[in-house]
Amino acid sequence: MTFNAALDSISTYEAGKPIELVVREFGIKEDEIIKLASNENPLGASPKALQSIIKNAPNIYLYPDDSMFALKESLSQHFQVSTNEIIIGAGSDQIIEFCIHAKANENSKILMAKTTFAMYEIYSKAVGAKVIRTPGEVHNLAEFLEYYNTYHPSIIFLCVPNNPLGDCLDRVDIYKFLKQINEDTLVIIDGAYQEYAKAKDNDKNIDPKELIKSFPNAIYLGTFSKAYGLGGMRIGYGIAEKSIIKALSKLRPPFNVTTLSLLAALEALKDQEHIQKSLQNNLEQMPYFEAFAKEQGFDYIPSYTNFITYLLKEIDSTQISDFLLQRGVIIRNLSSYGLNAIRITIGTKEQNQKFFALFHHFLSQR
Ligand SMILES: *Cc1c(COP(=O)(O)O)cnc(C)c1O
Numbered sequence: 359m360t361f362n363a364a365l366d367s368i369s370t371y372e373a374g375k376p377i378e379l380v381v382r383e384f385g386i387k388e389d390e391i392i393k394l395a396s397n398e399n400p401l402g403a404s405p406k407a408l409q410s411i412i413k414n415a416p417n418i419y420l421y422p423d424d425s426m427f428a429l430k431e432s433l434s435q436h437f438q439v440s441t442n443e444i445i446i447g448a449g450s451d452q453i454i455e456f457c458i459h460a461k462a463n464e465n466s467k468i469l470m471a472k473t474t475f476a477m478y479e480i481y482s483k484a485v486g487a488k489v490i491r492t493p494g495e496v497h498n499l500a501e502f503l504e505y506y507n508t509y510h511p512s513i514i515f516l517c518v519p520n521n522p523l524g525d526c527l528d529r530v531d532i533y534k535f536l537k538q539i540n541e542d543t544l545v546i547i548d549g550a551y552q553e554y555a556k557a558k559d560n561d562k563n564i565d566p567k568e569l570i571k572s573f574p575n576a577i578y579l580g581t582f583s584k585a586y587g588l589g590g591m592r593i594g595y596g597i598a599e600k601s602i603i604k605a606l607s608k609l610r611p612p613f614n615v616t617t618l619s620l621l622a623a624l625e626a627l628k629d630q631e632h633i634q635k636s637l638q639n640n641l642e643q644m645p646y647f648e649a650f651a652k653e654q655g656f657d658y659i660p661s662y663t664n665f666i667t668y669l670l671k672e673i674d675s676t677q678i679s680d681f682l683l684q685r686g687v688i689i690r691n692l693s694s695y696g697l698n699a700i701r702i703t704i705g706t707k708e709q710n711q712k713f714f715a716l717f718h719h720f721l722s723q724r
Contacts, residue, residue, distance in 0.1 A: 364464075364486045371476055375688050386686040392712055394703040395688040397521070397551075397665050399587035401636050401706070404629035407588065407622040414621050422617040429624050433595055436627055438567045442600045445607060448614050450550060450581040450594030455481050456606040457577060457596075461544050462487040462512050469511035471497045473523055473695050475548065478515045487512075496525035496659065499535045506539060514539070517548045518564060519555045522692055522701045524661030528561045536573045544602070545576045550594075553585035555662035557637040562662055566597040574599040582619075584664060585636055586626040591619040640664050643704045650714055654721065665703045667692065673721075675700050681720045687713055 374395030381388050394400075430441040437444075447453040454477055462468060464486030470478050472491045482489050490509050492501035497520055506514065519526035532547070539545060549564055556563035566578035581594035593615055596606065626632070647666045651658040657669040670678070675698045679691035690701040702713065 362484075364483055368480055368483045369694075371480055372694050374690055375683070377688070380683060380686060380688060384684055384686070391686040391688065392705060392709045393688045394665075394705050394709065394713060395690045395701075396589065397584055397663070397703045398589045399585060399636050399664070400704070400709060401587065401632070401639060403587035403622065404626045404632040406629045406632075407625040410621045410625045411618050414618060418617055420617065421613050422615060422620055424612055426615065426620055429620050429627075432624055432627050433597075437565075437597060439570070439597055440600070443570065443597055443603055445596045445598075445603050445610065446615055446620075447594050447596065447610070448592045448619075449583060450548070450579040450596065451477055452614065453577075453579055453594060453596040453606065454478065454546070454548075456609045457513065457544060457546055458482055458485055458487070459609050460605045466513070467509045467511040468513045468515070469502065469505055469509065470515040471502075471517065471520065473520075473697065474515065474517045475521050475550075476695075482513075496520065496523055497527050499527065499531050503535060503538060506543070510543075512543060514543060514545045515548065516545065517550075519551045519562065519662040521550065521663065522665070522690065522695065523659050523667050524663045524665060525659055526555050526559075526562045526662035529564055530561070532564070533572065536576060539573075539575065541575045543575060545573065546579060547576055548579045550579065550581045550584055551663040552580065553633060553637060554640055554664050557641060558662055570597060570599050574602075577602055582623045582626055585633055586623070587632075587636070588619070588622055588626055591616070591622050593619040593623045639706065640704050643707060643710055646710060646714070647702065647704065650717070654717075665690075665701050667699055667701045669697070669699045671698075674698065678717070678720055682713070682716055685716055687716055689713070 377391045377393055380386055380391050426446050430444050433444050434441045458481045462485050466487040467490050468482040468487050469490045479489050492505055494501055569576050569578055577596050577598035579596050582588040656671055659667050675691050675693050692699040
């Protein structure tokens with residue numbers, strides 16, 4: 359069978375390996391496996407979110423509330439924006455897809471950083487749009503501006519902070535950049551790790567309300583998958599001026615987010631204490647990863663997220679990833695990005711110590 363020719367240029371997204379795979383392939387017990395591969399919250403979801411899921415499970419024979427009233431109200435209060443400036447998706451991934459479908463086609467160009475979230479490219483190519491990438495390894499707004507002026511893209515992606523590298527632009531620089539962008543260009547500010555960035559440095563903090571008031575052509579994306587610990591529930595949101603939300607909403611399938619996901623997100627958002635605890639763990643543990651890299655003599659990118667990327671030199675990223683995987687520690691090999699690098703999610707103290715011990719073991723064998 360032949361398929362849409364656009365698919366020929368797309369390579370399938372490689373997600374972090376699931377725990378089940380390591381159980382199957384290496385016979386390691388499930389509770390001995392440590393997953394530091396997909397930037398999930400190592401403390402798990404808020405206990406209040408879990409209770410809500412259990413309590414409401416009997417209602418799953420009913421379709422969800424398609425207006426998503428309760429969660430929209432809660433997000434509206436949290437961010438001080440109106441409910442018609444919010445859209446909710448099955449992960450913020452789905453909102454990325456809506457943005458591209460709403461704005462781009464085979465004649466469009468979409469501008470993004472050289473190494474950034476892989477789904478931007480996949481959705482762009484699916485509509486036949488041309489992907490343009492800035493040349494520098496990390497986000498560089500001078501390059502973005504130059505490429506914007508040369509290529510006139512219809513969409514610009516800024517990942518703030520950036521996955522998979524951890525680099526993060528400053529708010530003031532983003533605002534200066536946005537002032538020079540035509541109002542018909544949609545600028546997507548992907549804030550999947552914003553909770554971590556602003557906990558570390560307030561200069562990185564993007565306030566969605568302020569953003570969309572100053573720049574009606576910008577959309578802010580947030581997710582419950584990372585700091586909020588709900589990766590398995592698939593829920594995220596977009597915040598933008600209401601005409602953008604109205605356009606994106608035309609593409610939203612009915613009941614795109616499940617009943618239990620909506621309720622879990624509502625409780626998770628309320629439980630800011632759990633978020634604080636999670637951010638605290640991250641701030642405490644990150645320096646150990648930096649110290650380890652310095653000790654071993656490889657480079658890392660200072661990270662504003664809940665992961666760190668090691669740029670390896672003599673060590674091969676596939677070798678170390680496989681070595682760890684066979685011993686029950688799952689990390690992310692960035693070889694598919696053309697880098698000899700690994701991305702490690704910051705885990706709990708115990709998880710991280712196991713990672714460091716195995717890494718030492720690997721090095722001592724060479
Ligand atoms: C994880 C992630 C997302 C979205 O994840 P969902 O689970 O689909 O909400 C979006 N952007 C970046 C950069 C991410 O790392």
